[in-house]
Amino acid sequence: MTEHTGPIEVTDLPEVVRRYLRAHDVHDVPTVVATLAAEATVEDDGRTYTGSAAIKGWLEQTNSEYTYTTTLVGAERLGLDQYVVVQHLEGDFPGGEVDLRYRFVLDEDGHIGRLVIAP
Template sequence: MTENPDAVELPEVVRRYLRAHDAHDVPAALAAFTPQAVVADDGQTYEGTVAIARWLERAGSEYTYTTTLVGAESEGLDRYTVVQHLEGDFPGGTVDLRYRFALDGGLISRLDIAP
């Protein structure tokens, strides 16, 4: 993983999603996904915009936390991994999560989130 997150130029759609998610802006975050996108998070899979919108609403309201971007790398054409450090009132209190993005047509087609 890159020590300096600025060393990798993340696509605008990834940066836009991360900003919207941090701001709990569900419509803006949802606009970063393709209509058939898939999100895998916390052992669950969410397919399509309706399911992803519900996941975004739940993820933004279930716990209070801060995020710090700690790393980013390109993993080939239209594939990026971002590592964020989260601190908050969720079980355990801190975690580093890897956000693995797959892009299609300038939008996120798949997002896998895991430690």
């Protein structure tokens, strides 16, 4: 069976990705961390965070540093366990607005094992 790749509806994203996005939008750090594998890796703004404690620290810092809103632009399936979500952010961060690509890679247990956030 061939896996569908390409643009998908948000409702077709895995529940763990949708849960991450909902929790991230409302700055619910415990729920975001619960979507991640214990040794997950997050890459954002040129830095890499590995493991729950480091990722929790990154989330708490970014949540307190800037105020912003997000608008979902689109979603895409790259393969069996890889998805990209594009979000438009507007806020008080340098530049004021940006489209960010959130690339999710799920692990064998259905958690987010890797997340890369980049323009």
